[in-house]
Amino acid sequence: xxxxxxxxxxxxxxxxxxxxxxxxxxxxxxxxxxxxxxxxxxxxxxxxxxxxxxxxxxxxxxxxxxxxxxxxxxxxxxxxxxxxxxxxxxxxxxxxxxxxxxxxxxxxxxxxxxxxxxxxxxxxxxxxxxxxxxxxxxxxxxxxxxxxxxxxxxxxxxxxxxxxxxxxxxxxxxxxxxxxxxxxxxxxxxxxxxxxxxxxxxxxxxxxxxxxxxxxxxxxxxxxxxxxxxxxxxxxxxxxxxxxxxxxxxxxxxxxxxxxxxxxxxxxxxxxxxxxxxxxxxxxxxxxxxxxxxxxxxxxxxxxxxxxxxxxxxxxxxxxxxxxxxxxxxxxxxxxxxxxxxxxxxxxxxxxxxxxxxxxxxxxxxxxxxxxxxxxxxxxxxxxxxxxxxxxxxxxxxxxxxxxxxxxxxxxxxxxxxxxxxxxxxxxxxxxxxxxxxxxx
Ligand code: S3P
Numbered sequence: 001x002x003x004x005x006x007x008x009x010x011x012x013x014x015x016x017x018x019x020x021x022x023x024x025x026x027x028x029x030x031x032x033x034x035x036x037x038x039x040x041x042x043x044x045x046x047x048x049x050x051x052x053x054x055x056x057x058x059x060x061x062x063x064x065x066x067x068x069x070x071x072x073x074x075x076x077x078x079x080x081x082x083x084x085x086x087x088x089x090x091x092x093x094x095x096x097x098x099x100x101x102x103x104x105x106x107x108x109x110x111x112x113x114x115x116x117x118x119x120x121x122x123x124x125x126x127x128x129x130x131x132x133x134x135x136x137x138x139x140x141x142x143x144x145x146x147x148x149x150x151x152x153x154x155x156x157x158x159x160x161x162x163x164x165x166x167x168x169x170x171x172x173x174x175x176x177x178x179x180x181x182x183x184x185x186x187x188x189x190x191x192x193x194x195x196x197x198x199x200x201x202x203x204x205x206x207x208x209x210x211x212x213x214x215x216x217x218x219x220x221x222x223x224x225x226x227x228x229x230x231x232x233x234x235x236x237x238x239x240x241x242x243x244x245x246x247x248x249x250x251x252x253x254x255x256x257x258x259x260x261x262x263x264x265x266x267x268x269x270x271x272x273x274x275x276x277x278x279x280x281x282x283x284x285x286x287x288x289x290x291x292x293x294x295x296x297x298x299x300x301x302x303x304x305x306x307x308x309x310x311x312x313x314x315x316x317x318x319x320x321x322x323x324x325x326x327x328x329x330x331x332x333x334x335x336x337x338x339x340x341x342x343x344x345x346x347x348x349x350x351x352x353x354x355x356x357x358x359x360x361x362x363x364x365x366x367x368x369x370x371x372x373x374x375x376x377x378x379x380x381x382x383x384x385x386x387x388x389x390x391x392x393x394x395x396x397x398x399x400x401x402x403x404x405x406x407x408x409x410x411x412x413x414x415x416x417x418x419x420x421x422x423x424x425x426x427x428x429x430x431x432x433x434x435x436x437x438x439x440x441x
Pocket of ligand 1: 026
């Protein structure tokens with residue numbers, strides 16, 4: 001049964017220990033790289049969320065044999081660089097922007113035509129940011145005034161480019177690196193600021209030579225991936241809800257185990273520490289020391305109820321915490337004083353316009369704030385009233401306001417929450433185990 005609404009009671013007592021499901025970005029990539037590799041790839045800790053299952057279904061439509069086992073284990077039988085078959089129908093990416101953009105890179109250099117579609121949110125999201133550089137690589141791609149459906153014509157020989165990304169986007173960077181594998185020559189991508197580097201790390205794990213220097217990544221075309229094992233760490237972006245929840249209400253501490261702490265993802269930790277949060281990160285050793293098959297660092301994160309102070313967020317942290325802003329705004333609303341976020345225009349083109357939708361929800365709960373074109377100003381410290389929130393179908397907005405309920409003066413009803421299953425299946429049960437009083441309808 002699809003869950004439509006959350007009802008949260010105020011004043012939860014938060015604490016204990018928990019772990020969160022596998023990382024979404026890494027799960028998408030493990031499937032895709034496994035699909036184009038030669039040989040078998042075994043993925044453990046795979047995130048069985050709707051977004052990642054859309055990627056899995058699309059790869060099956062392209063002729064990749066993928067076996068799913070109990071306990072989040074998946075085995076991908078790679079078809080090699082030339083092995084995809086033409087899909088019989090448009091490939092449906094659901095709510096998943098990552099899936100659509102990375103598939104554009106994967107499919108641009110194939111022999112066959114393909115069409116990418118998605119749900120009503122994804123059909124409104126910008127795709128030219130990927131199409132423009134892929135066209136420079138000689139791909140033939142059409143969007144509908146910049147948005148999906150994305151039509152890709154096959155049979156084009158891609159050529160390498162030198163490209164400076166106009167936006168700091170790991171999705172665009174990753175799409176170009178995947179296309180680069182099928183291009184003649186060496187493709188160089190320059191980022192305006194560091195973004196998550198899971199693709200680079202994982203390509204190396206699949207045996208690809210990835211040249212990295214500061215903000216430049218380069219790949220020689222024609223390299224063949226070899227199947228491998230991928231152990232997916234807990235998703236930092238899912239742990240983020242519990243990090244903030246712990247800061248708001250865990251008097252005796254809350255521990256989140258086995259979280260991926262790739263430094264290109266952990267901007268929220270820096271921001272919470274700047275606010276005075278009581279957070280301890282206990283690294284679990286390097287992946288090599290642990291004998292793990294992933295290039296990704298892992299840690300336990302322990303957090304305690306803290307007196308937070310408002311901050312001005314350094315713009316350099318924005319790409320490193322891009323998915324965590326909705327829940328960060330909840331922390332800011334509970335912090336003494338003012339918090340200012342600028343340079344975050346990208347939040348307007350996520351699963352929803354996250355600046356506008358968060359501002360609407362904060363207004364509902366009586367939080368003083370000002371919505372800015374590229375950010376938000378929040379005066380914190382006066383708490384949340386009870387009320388009804390519309391998440392506009394955005395999973396991270398829904399979970400953020402569930403966290404807010406721990407410090408609300410009255411009950412919260414959160415509407416349109418079905419999409420939480422796109423990134424965090426089991427959120428409600430895990431939140432309950434931490435003490436959040438949350439019911440569903
Ligand atoms: C992602 C990159 C980010 C992030 C998204 C996942 C990825 O998007 O918001 O949830 O897996 O590469 P952008 O790269 O477009 O900022």
